[in-house]
Amino acid sequence: MVCRHGSRWNVIRFDEQISGKYQTMNINKTDRLLLGLLEGDTASIKEIYSKLFPLVRAFVCSNKGNTDDAYDIFHDALLYIIVGSKEGSLRIKAFKPYLMVVCKNLWKRKLKSRVIKSELNTLEDTPTDLSLYFFEQAAYDFYIEKFQLLSANCKEVLAHYFNGWSYEELLKELNYNSINTVRQRVFKCRSKLIQLIKTDARYKKMKTWKKH
Amino acid sequence: MEKALTSEQLQWIQDYLQGNLSKESKESFEKALLINPVLREEFDIQKKLINSLNEDSMDWEFTDTNSEKKELEQIKKQFSSKQIQGVSQSIQSIAQEHRLEQSEKDDSTSSIRKYLWLAGVASILVLCILAFRWYMHVEQLDDSMYSNWITELPSFQVKSDLSDVLSNMENAFVEERYQEVLNVSNSIQADHDYYPFALMYRGAAYHKLDQNEQALDVFDKLYNLQIMPESSMALWFKWMVFNEENNTTEMKKIAEIILQDKQNYNYIKAKEWLEKQ
Numbered sequence: 001m002v003c004r005h006g007s008r009w010n011v012i013r014f015d016e017q018i019s020g021k022y023q024t025m026n027i028n029k030t031d032r033l034l035l036g037l038l039e040g041d042t043a044s045i046k047e048i049y050s051k052l053f054p055l056v057r058a059f060v061c062s063n064k065g066n067t068d069d070a071y072d073i074f075h076d077a078l079l080y081i082i083v084g085s086k087e088g089s090l091r092i093k094a095f096k097p098y099l100m101v102v103c104k105n106l107w108k109r110k111l112k113s114r115v116i117k118s119e120l121n122t123l124e125d126t127p128t129d130l131s132l133y134f135f136e137q138a139a140y141d142f143y144i145e146k147f148q149l150l151s152a153n154c155k156e157v158l159a160h161y162f163n164g165w166s167y168e169e170l171l172k173e174l175n176y177n178s179i180n181t182v183r184q185r186v187f188k189c190r191s192k193l194i195q196l197i198k199t200d201a202r203y204k205k206m207k208t209w210k211k212h
Numbered sequence: 213m214e215k216a217l218t219s220e221q222l223q224w225i226q227d228y229l230q231g232n233l234s235k236e237s238k239e240s241f242e243k244a245l246l247i248n249p250v251l252r253e254e255f256d257i258q259k260k261l262i263n264s265l266n267e268d269s270m271d272w273e274f275t276d277t278n279s280e281k282k283e284l285e286q287i288k289k290q291f292s293s294k295q296i297q298g299v300s301q302s303i304q305s306i307a308q309e310h311r312l313e314q315s316e317k318d319d320s321t322s323s324i325r326k327y328l329w330l331a332g333v334a335s336i337l338v339l340c341i342l343a344f345r346w347y348m349h350v351e352q353l354d355d356s357m358y359s360n361w362i363t364e365l366p367s368f369q370v371k372s373d374l375s376d377v378l379s380n381m382e383n384a385f386v387e388e389r390y391q392e393v394l395n396v397s398n399s400i401q402a403d404h405d406y407y408p409f410a411l412m413y414r415g416a417a418y419h420k421l422d423q424n425e426q427a428l429d430v431f432d433k434l435y436n437l438q439i440m441p442e443s444s445m446a447l448w449f450k451w452m453v454f455n456e457e458n459n460t461t462e463m464k465k466i467a468e469i470i471l472q473d474k475q476n477y478n479y480i481k482a483k484e485w486l487e488k489q
Contacts, residue, residue, distance in 0.1 A: 045302075046309075046310065049307065063270065067311075071307050071311065074307070075300070075303050075304060075307055078303055079291070079300055082299060086290070087290065108272040109274070112271070112274070113274075127288050127291035128288060131288040131291055132274070132284070134287050135280065135284070136272070136274065139260065139275065140260075140263070143260050143264040143265075144264050147261070147265060158261075161226075162261055162262045162265045163267075163268070164230055164266070183219060186222075191216070194257060197257060205280075207253075
């Protein structure tokens with residue numbers, strides 16, 4: 001790692017392979033903060049901390065965590081994005097929302113693992129944990145990606161449906177004529193989504209992963 | 213070819229995931245999951261979709277990627293590599309710096325909070341002292357003493373060290389520099405703790421500048437804030453404006469409003485004045 005002081009970007013060069021390789025990655029190449037992170041630009045990382053960390057801390061602190069937890073999660077999320085981008089599997093359209101999603105998921109995972117670990121009394125090291133998370137987040141991203149392929153109307157109906165709305169609520173809020181129409185719409189949209197999921201080769205691979 | 217899920221089965225899954233099933237239905241659903249692979253697969257997908265799309269969901273599904281050992285090892289190697297460990301250390305240093313900055317900021321925010329708290333306590337004390345003084349001397353008051361702005365407006369001299377802006381505004385008013393009062397009070401934003409006090413001084417300054425319409429508008433604004441005791445003070449200030457205009461009709465109307473609640477500012481004064489009419 002080379003520290004270049006006095007340069008315009010004050011770059012701490014993480015890794016020659018990382019910086020530069022993003023040109024071929026599935027990421028938004030106009031996102032200044034994301035590019036700054038991948039380049040190891042200190043000013044960008046500081047900006048990421050000052051702009052986005054407060055949101056993550058608020059989420060963690062309101063969900064059984066504290067500031068230390070929030071710092072750990074934020075660090076792991078940044079590392080995950082760097083490695084994921086380097087590896088080429090991440091498709092980041094907008095950095096800020098994606099970072100928030102990763103932080104939230106890492107925290108959900110940590111909360112659940114606390115329960116499991118206290119039961120099984122096992123501890124994973126960070127690289128192993130993050131590697132496992134890598135696959136889990138890939139599955140999460142896969143479902144979001146498939147959902148995004150639906151029509152605007154289907155996305156609206158299913159987003160509410162998966163958020164726990166009843167058919168009656170959907171009827172009222174989305175101005176359908178009858179419960180039967182809502183039911184048919186949900187069924188049709190959901191079937192389309194399932195078809196998109198099942199016909200993707202990545203799903204067949206994921207099916208072999210055991211869940212617990 | 214796989215048999216598709218029926219609309220009823222879909223509802224069954226959704227009801228199970230939302231905890232809407234009775235104990236018996238729940239048990240039969242779990243049994244069905246064991247024997248029906250199509251239902252199980254659809255259930256798994258639906259659960260994943262809910263976890264992915266429901267922002268409030270705090271559930272997470274761990275994955276045992278035994279089948280992906282090679283890929284897992286490859287990713288693990290990257291996370292454990294010297295380069296990524298170096299990256300990790302750099303991020304940690306930046307985080308540490310950020311943490312220090314935050315704790316300094318938190319300390320100063322806490323000082324400001326203490327400062328505002330003290331200012332609040334001081335202003336309540338001032339109001340209590342003034343109210344007590346008015347209450348004790350109420351019998352000695354005559355009509356001419358009802359309309360003394362200097363005694364009616366809250367003083368900030370007690371906490372002049374706490375709020376230079378407010379005490380400067382007060383000094384300007386005492387020294388009859390009313391335009392300056394308007395300038396200072398206009399600079400205090402509506403979300404500021406001292407905004408009600410700024411409105412009091414602004415209204416009084418307009419009145420002193422013979423702009424009674426503006427003065428009454430400002431006191432209406434203060435009244436509409438619906439905060440006690442400041443809003444009820446606005447009523448009295450309007451009464452004072454009408455008093456100087458000798459507008460007895462409006463004075464009566466306001467005095468009657470003040471008498472609707474004993475907690476209103478200058479309730480006794482208003483009562484006494486009305487009884488004299």
